[in-house]
Amino acid sequence: MIGALALCAAISILVTVGIVIALLVPSLQFFGEVSPVEFFTTTDWAPLFKPASFGVLPLIVGTLNTTLWACVVCLPLGLATAIYLSEYAHPKARAVIKPVLEVLAGIPTVVLGYFALTFLTPLLRTLGWQVEIFNAFSAGIIIGILLLPTVASLSEDAMKAVPSSLREGSFGLGANRFQVSTRVVVPAAISGIAASFVLAISRAIGETTIVLIAAGQLAQTTMRPGSTVETMTAFIAATGAGDVPVGSISYKTIFAVGLTLFVITFVLNIFAIRMVRRFREVYE
Amino acid sequence: MDAQSDSAEHQRPTGIHLDAAAVAHPAVGGSVAPMGRETVFDCQGLGVRYHGTRALRDVDLQIHSHAVTALIGPSGCGKSTFLRCLNRMNDLIPGAAVDGACLYHGENLYGPDIDAIEVRKRIGMVFQKPNPFPKSIYDNVAFGPRVLGMKDSLDDRVEQALRRAALWDEVKDRLKSGALGLSGGQQQRLCIARALAVEPDVILMDEPCSALDPISTAAIEDLMMTLKNDYTVVIVTHNMQQAARVADITAFFSVDQGETGPRTGVLIEVDATDRIFTKPANERTEAYVTGRFG
Numbered sequence: 001m002i003g004a005l006a007l008c009a010a011i012s013i014l015v016t017v018g019i020v021i022a023l024l025v026p027s028l029q030f031f032g033e034v035s036p037v038e039f040f041t042t043t044d045w046a047p048l049f050k051p052a053s054f055g056v057l058p059l060i061v062g063t064l065n066t067t068l069w070a071c072v073v074c075l076p077l078g079l080a081t082a083i084y085l086s087e088y089a090h091p092k093a094r095a096v097i098k099p100v101l102e103v104l105a106g107i108p109t110v111v112l113g114y115f116a117l118t119f120l121t122p123l124l125r126t127l128g129w130q131v132e133i134f135n136a137f138s139a140g141i142i143i144g145i146l147l148l149p150t151v152a153s154l155s156e157d158a159m160k161a162v163p164s165s166l167r168e169g170s171f172g173l174g175a176n177r178f179q180v181s182t183r184v185v186v187p188a189a190i191s192g193i194a195a196s197f198v199l200a201i202s203r204a205i206g207e208t209t210i211v212l213i214a215a216g217q218l219a220q221t222t223m224r225p226g227s228t229v230e231t232m233t234a235f236i237a238a239t240g241a242g243d244v245p246v247g248s249i250s251y252k253t254i255f256a257v258g259l260t261l262f263v264i265t266f267v268l269n270i271f272a273i274r275m276v277r278r279f280r281e282v283y284e
Numbered sequence: 285m286d287a288q289s290d291s292a293e294h295q296r297p298t299g300i301h302l303d304a305a306a307v308a309h310p311a312v313g314g315s316v317a318p319m320g321r322e323t324v325f326d327c328q329g330l331g332v333r334y335h336g337t338r339a340l341r342d343v344d345l346q347i348h349s350h351a352v353t354a355l356i357g358p359s360g361c362g363k364s365t366f367l368r369c370l371n372r373m374n375d376l377i378p379g380a381a382v383d384g385a386c387l388y389h390g391e392n393l394y395g396p397d398i399d400a401i402e403v404r405k406r407i408g409m410v411f412q413k414p415n416p417f418p419k420s421i422y423d424n425v426a427f428g429p430r431v432l433g434m435k436d437s438l439d440d441r442v443e444q445a446l447r448r449a450a451l452w453d454e455v456k457d458r459l460k461s462g463a464l465g466l467s468g469g470q471q472q473r474l475c476i477a478r479a480l481a482v483e484p485d486v487i488l489m490d491e492p493c494s495a496l497d498p499i500s501t502a503a504i505e506d507l508m509m510t511l512k513n514d515y516t517v518v519i520v521t522h523n524m525q526q527a528a529r530v531a532d533i534t535a536f537f538s539v540d541q542g543e544t545g546p547r548t549g550v551l552i553e554v555d556a557t558d559r560i561f562t563k564p565a566n567e568r569t570e571a572y573v574t575g576r577f578g
Contacts, residue, residue, distance in 0.1 A: 165411060165415035172411070173479065174402070176401050187418070
């Protein structure tokens with residue numbers, strides 16, 4: 001029995017190591033042909049053209065652009081929803097809202113992508129904002145809506161785990177419910193809340209389908225919300241689905257961008273763990 | 285609630301200190317009215333139901349200023365439930381409903397115009413298990429003044445509260461370190477300091493020593509004796525020796541087995557503490573204090 005369990009654990013480790021190796025080998029071959037300095041410092045991205053240029057910055061900035069709008073939606077709304085569900089909501093209201101949120105999390109991303117392209121973007125234009133057909137803002141907002149249930153649900157779990165004795169203590173001092181929520185419960189649950197934020201940001205960076213459909217594939221170094229951008233994931237998905245010959249420089253580019261994406265989320269996670277260790281309030 | 289004018293009207297007669305023997309009228313009607321002490325709480329037919337099941341009924345009890353009033357009785361007798369009526373903490377329990385009246389300086393705490401938040405500003409509470417916030421010692425004591433907007437001379441306020449709770453000398457050099465690093469007894473005194481920092485009128489203590497060792501318990505008991513000079517103190521305790529040591533007045537609660545089954549807490553007797561323990565009027569009290577009924 002122990003052997004079987006250990007085997008399962010070993011498989012998951014081996015798969016992870018295998019993925020990293022599969023990512024590293026073509027990437028290293030890529031950096032043998034293209035200098036990392038050119039890759040990380042120039043702003044012209046045309047790996048499939050002749051002459052090809054390999055400045056990845058437009059993809060990184062494009063990713064930041066969509067991720068920013070996703071965070072603007074999902075972090076504050078997710079936290080507010082969590083506070084409402086954990087500290088305010090009547091059990092009956094909770095019984096309705098929780099399943100609705102779970103349905104939201106279950107909508108296929110391809111549907112959300114077309115919702116951004118065929119509903120949100122035209123709506124923004126009708127409202128008088130001349131965004132491009134494919135734009136970072138619409139895609140980002142919809143990613144935020146996709147991730148809202150994740151943030152709300154994980155943050156709520158963290159807040160529910162805060163002992164009710166702390167709530168009683170602060171109510172007993174004459175604090176109102178909002179003060180109890182924001183000054184006692186949220187600080188005590190901050191490590192769980194931060195974990196939900198980091199997970200959401202990582203997933204916003206890694207989200208592919210929505211940006212592929214709604215943000216476009218024009219690599220521009222811009223943070224303007226209404227512009228068409230190409231994200232790292234959109235490049236990987238579009239290029240990987242095209243007819244790029246295996247072993248060519250264009251093929252290896254996919255892995256170099258994938259490795260960049262992996263390193264960014266990895267560093268983000270480590271950074272977040274450090275932050276949480278420093279700021280969390282440990283109860284019991 | 286018109287709390288401010290209320291407290292001005294009922295100035296605390298500091299310096300008047302009556303021992304339990306001076307308590308005038310024993311027993312009848314749940315009222316012991318010592319001279320020189322004001323009635324802070326006057327409960328009339330107070331009862332509590334949880335989801336329709338009656339947990340406590342018909343409590344007629346007066347609680348006086350500058351005295352320690354102890355609530356004793358077997359488990360399930362409603363003594364903690366009663367205590368939590370006095371600062372409307374029962375509001376926070378879903379399904380709890382209070383009936384009857386609880387007059388605080390003549391004003392019904394359950395009246396239509398009363399804000400429970402206001403009530404809890406004036407009537408502080410210390411809980412069974414020490415529950416300091418996972419913040420620094422300073423921030424724990426400053427929490428109440430901060431949420432109530434009493435921000436002027438916060439440092440002095442924190443120091444005063446810690447001194448009154450007899451904790452200042454132990455923590456003055458580490459105010460910025462975490463409260464959870466303190467021992468259990470220190471944590472409980474910190475919770476008392478936290479309650480004192482908002483300058484309440486009454487301190488309610490729900491079995492404040494039940495999670496503490498004997499030495500910490502003695503420290504908290506000494507503190508209660510001091511606190512009654514400035515505050516009205518009400519404690520719930522399952523420890524009869526503790527009631528005998530610290531309380532001026534003791535109220536004995538017990539459990540009535542209802543006709544249909546549910547157990548309901550009732551107030552049996554209230555009197556000067558030494559009478560409760562030496563010659564109680566009610567035989568149920570006697571059975572309890574002599575250990576024949578637990």
